Amino acid sequence: MxxxxxxxxxxxxxxxxxxxxxxxxxxxxxxxxxxxxxxxxxxxxxxxxxxxxxxxxGTPRRSPGSADSLFDDSPRSASEHRAAAEAHATAGLWNQAVQERMRAIVRSLEERALLDPRPGRTADEAAAEAGRSLPDQADGLRAAAREFDDVTYGGRTADRSAYRRVRDLDLELERAKPLLSAAAQGAAE
Known part of the structure; x- marks a missing residue:
């Protein structure tokens, strides 16, 4: 009881x-x-x-994907990323313009089958992989990836010239011819 x-x-x-x-x-x-x-x-x-x-x-923030991921959850084409980049550039939003232009570069390389589409890829990984088939643009790719990382994760601010460098690389890459691997060259002969 x-x-x-x-x-x-x-x-x-x-x-x-x-x-x-x-x-x-x-x-x-x-x-x-x-x-x-x-x-x-x-x-x-x-x-x-x-x-x-x-x-x-600062306050810890949750992001919906990998913190280092190049793309967000919504897949868009290279032309859609370019249009977004130009809209940001017109508005003077240089950080967003650089980010979208780098995304356009990577998506374009995926569309051209120079990179395999891979969720979670970082800008640095994309630059290193693309630099193997486009060795003449490898330095530019690394610089663009560094610019993307600086504004996305490093807290730095981009300006008009940073955007122009990434945009010019994008235009150059559109005209660039990839270096074929030794196996692909042997099969073509």
């Missing part, structure tokens, strides 16, 4: 939990240099470091 002086099961569980927390802090303060005061200093330093990181890095 239940008596007024009998603690309930929930109350006993809470008492055990608080006893465990108390023992944990007692053990930590005994192990910390300076006892309880030293433990307090260590806790304050950890809180200060967390606050400094939060202030420096």
């Amino acid at each position: 239940y008596h007024e002086n009998d603690p309930s099961l929930l109350q006993r569980a809470l008492n055990r939990f608080w006893d465990w927390v108390g023992n944990l802090f007692d053990a930590a303060s005994g192990a910390a240099p300076g006892g309880p005061l030293g433990l307090l200093v260590v806790v304050l330093v950890v809180i200060g470091l967390a606050a400094a990181l939060w202030w420096r890095l």
Whole structure:
């Protein structure tokens, strides 16, 4: 039977939990240099470091895909990416213009079968892969990927000249002839 002086099961569980927390802090303060005061200093330093990181890095944000992914979830053609890039450039939104133009480059290379379509590919990976079949444009591809990374992940701001460099590379790549692999050249002969 239940008596007024009998603690309930929930109350006993809470008492055990608080006893465990108390023992944990007692053990930590005994192990910390300076006892309880030293433990307090260590806790304050950890809180200060967390606050400094939060202030420096900002609020963590969730993104719908891989943080390093070149494309978002909606597949678009190279011409659609180019149109979006030009619209951003007209509005003076250089970061978005650079991002869309780099996406146009990669999508165009996929459309030309110079790159296999692959979800989650980074700009750097695309530049390295495309540079093998287009060695004359490899440096430009790496520079465009770096520009994309700088504005997308590095917190840098693009300008008109950065956009023009990526746009000019896109136009150059449209005319570029890929280098055939040794196996493909042997089969063609």
